[in-house]
Amino acid sequence: MPAHSSLVTRHSSLAAAIAAAAAIVAAGCAYAPTEKLPHKQYEVVQSGLDNATFLYHPAPNDLRFRWPCRLELYGTGAAVLKTGPSPQVVDAFAQDISHRSWNSFVEVRREFTPAQMREVFQVFVDEGLVPSRQVREEGPALPLLKCAGTIGPNKFVRQTRNRLLVDAFEDFVETNFSDALRRAGGTR
Helix, strand or coil: CCHHHHHHHHHHHHHHHHHHHHHHHHHCCEECCCCCCCECCCCCCCCCCCEEEEEEECCCCCCCCCCCEEEEEECCCEEEEEECCCHHHHCCCCCCCCCCCCCCCEEEEEECCHHHHHHHHHHHHHCCCCECCCCEECCCCCCEEEEEEEECCEEEEEEECCHHHHHHHHHHHHHHHHHHHHHHHCCC
């Protein structure tokens, strides 16, 4: 066998081994929707600088959440929910003012104390809001929860179908914004 052919074979074998290892690493660990995701666990300290924005896409035919919801939480205690079929709910920079549902949304603002908001942030952190690493999640495409913000020293951007985190979101919205959900339900 020529020396160059032996060298090609070794490189091909090495390339195949590297590709296989990369595929295993890229696949990561798969997590079922009801398993707690790997996340940073820490105690939230009260701060007016903390913030989190959630964009929730409900499952089809969900009777409680008929429309997407945008929830913004601030460490100062402010909580703002926007829900409905309007493109303004899913895109804060929407410009299609001729859209037939442009003005079909409900927006409600609630005020909590900063201490109460710290507790809300703590629940979300405990349920896996701030990832410690990226993971592959199994489960249905919807409901889907997109999250971004800063809580304490940790910034996060993630999307998840994890049932534990989705349940925490749904519970908070249903408990504090049930009137907005009812009003938006009639806009279909």
